[in-house]
Amino acid sequence: MSIELKNITKQFGGVSAVNDVSFTVADGQLVALLGPSGCGKTTVLRMISGLEAPTAGEIFVRGKRVNDVPVQKRNIGFVFQGYALFRSMSVADNIAFGLKIKKWAKPDRNARVAELIELLGLKDLENRLPHQLSGGQRQRVALARALAPKPDVLLLDEPFAAVDAKIRQELREMLVNLHHELNVTTIFVTHDQEEAMEVSNRIVIFDKGRLAQIGTPREVYEEPASEFVARFVGVMNVLDCEVRQGVARYGELEFPAHGVADGQRLRIGFRPYAVQVSNDLTAHRHCAVLRHTYFLGVLLRLELELPSGLIIRARMSKEEYARLHLTEGREVSLQIRQYRVLAREGESLPPEVAVTHSFPPNLGEGI
């Protein structure tokens, strides 16, 4: 295993920024540390790099305990949110900095710098100074600089947050390609769940200094471990239901809840894509009115209002919307094909309960 964190805790003053976090990153993985602002993800990243020291717990890289190894000796590459380029040095000198420190011979240095300039598309910019570059170019220089000394791990702290949306997309793709080509273990911090989903092959989600869930993007999206994760990753309809006679109810919706005691409250969640909509009012169980349509490019988000006043968010493609001749104000019927019982904060549900229930489409069933 490449990097292992064991019971890492970090306190600033009396406040715990990170609380008993443990996880492992395997060699060559691209991992995202995801969570809202102030959840401790950046602190964890900095502890891995050596820029912060944990208050308790241990960090292992390639099996070796590195708690006492100073940052200079950890052989990690770090990319900062604000680029942190050396203002008085040219692009080439910035990239060569780490190699100079490690006392590479000049010809090797120049070759490596040229290699990275090529790899990151910085041709013709070698002699420019940082203030003469655009945001995207600066971030690529920062990447090149971090990668030049062939680090064991590449760490990025919200690397694309300061860049325009269009450039962000390009940089994300570039990161994925880079990782594919170089196969360096990469960990990056982001608060943008779309970015985490798109770029990484594993996501570690933080909530107020604690680990909320680790998993692949699909796992985290379709099997969120808690309500926090469910709400944070993607859009989710969440209902606070009450159980009566083995059925969890909210308004018109009824979810089976065998073995759950009467009077208990359950949080039920279902994704917009799991809502099946039809313009045939007899096709599905519930009737609703299409209140509002949001155009998101290829997909549309629909807001459907049930007779009880409950608003449900659904999703469909442009084509299907057109095919069903839907318009705002139109009456439709809907059913829910997939839902999940969500653990609330501090609650832990037994695995048989916190499971995603799916209804295969051809059986015609659903909530």
Place this chain on the structure above:
Amino acid sequence: MAEKRFRVLPGFGLTMGFTLFYLSVLVLVPIGGLFIRVFNLSWADFWKLATTDRALAAYQLTFGASLAAAFVNALFGTLLAWVLVRYDFPGRRFIDALVDFPFALPTAVAGLTLASLFAENGWLGQFLVPMGIKGAFTPLGVVIALTFVGMPFVVRTLQPVLEHLDRDVEEAAATLGAGRLRTFLSVIAPTLLPPVLTGFALAFARAIGEYGSIVFISGNLPMKTEIAPYLIVIRLEEYDYTGAMALAVVLLVISFALLAVINVLEQWANRFSR
């Protein structure tokens, strides 16, 4: 913002007029008068007055001591600024406020107290004079006084820059393997160089014109510890107006040149800004 002839906000004429009037009366006319008077001299006469042996000795002392003092201030001023911004220690707030003391203290008092400190029976002099370090009535005394007078310049010019320094860059250097000294030399120092140079130039310019503190501490021995401004006063007292004016013009021209240099330096200091 105001466009070409249309000024939205009122009062331009009034304020501009008063400003120009004030400046003319106080600055333009007096300086102009001085230059005109001097232009009435022939070049040869002017040169003779401006380069007497005594004058040359005075220039040497003035510029030499000012340069030395500015160097000392650049060095220790940088250290002081660094320590005040980066570290916390008992008395930091006090020292920080005290840095402005040379700026607030009348120069006469500065000269008086420094002379007394470094004299043979002074608090510092009693140790230093036996060691051969004579701080009073010597060129060294002049350097000491000029160092005192110019101290706030480097510190105060450097402090805001240090405070707004991006720590990320230092961390980046550390992740690339650079030790503290290496980081300071390669990464931090280039950013600090322009403000230090600006502070140096400011301290230097200030020292050249300094009068009040020097007359107390130097002893004003002609050819030895006499600064250029003092020579001007001597010539005035001897009713040698032209002699005094010649010297004054020399000093003025050099001051203006320095002002220009400082302007250029301040622009250069911003060359790496976006």
Place this chain on the structure above:
Amino acid sequence: MSAVPKRQFSAGQRKSQRGTEESPFVKWLLIVIALLFSLIFLLLPLVNVFAQAFAKGITVYWDALKHPDTLSAMKLTLLVTVICVPLNVLFGLAAAWAITKFEFRGKSLLITLIDLPFSVSPVVAGLMFVVLFGLQGYFGEWLADREIRIIFAVPGIALATLFVTFPFVARELIPIMQAAGSDQEQSALTLGANGWQTFWYVTLPSAKMGLLYGIILCVARCVGEFGAVSVVSGHITGKTDTIPLHVEKLYNEYQGAAAFAVASILALGALLTLGLKTWLEWREAKLEELAQQAEQAITQ
């Protein structure tokens, strides 16, 4: 050239960071050297003034201060200050308004002119006025005919002091008013205010700190100016001696303790200046902190 620029009050300290701090040894070595330097050049001279002033006992001290020559020196200094500071405030306000609220060609030249006194030796400054108004000066005969004395009299001293001190208020106001922009004034206009109202109710309150600050510096310099005044005053005891000139006179007459006694007043003034300045900075920092807290409370 700048007057002493204003400082943020926070020490700029961040949470502990490994890898980006000097070793404790280096850190404390630097601190000790810096403290030594400050001690020798800042603290000792200050303390020495008072030590020497009281060296011959309190009676000598008070006698020096109560002496009629000292009192008239104080009166003269006060008079000059009262003349110069308001004039310089007017100038500072006018110049800052013209420079920061309007665009015009030659602005940087104007700013350079305002900076000029900082680079001119005070002796040269005094000389300039002697050249103009002295007996052998341009206006010498004209003035003598009308029995108006400028040089070797109060007007000359005031002029010389004006030259040396006029930049202070302007230089403090300009950056502040520049940063404030002219949006607020423009809104005042749209609401019907005229120029004076705008200035009084909108511009002035937001430039309060800078104005106070500049006044403090101006006063300090008015009181302490030596070189320029020395050239124009003629050193007539009891008539044209300001406090700094009086100190020089006492010193030259070998009355060391008396000289230091009078000097101690100036030193006290300097300390007062520093104290006021520090207090003003502290207050501004506190106000900003409160404002930030209020802002956070609202957005949360």
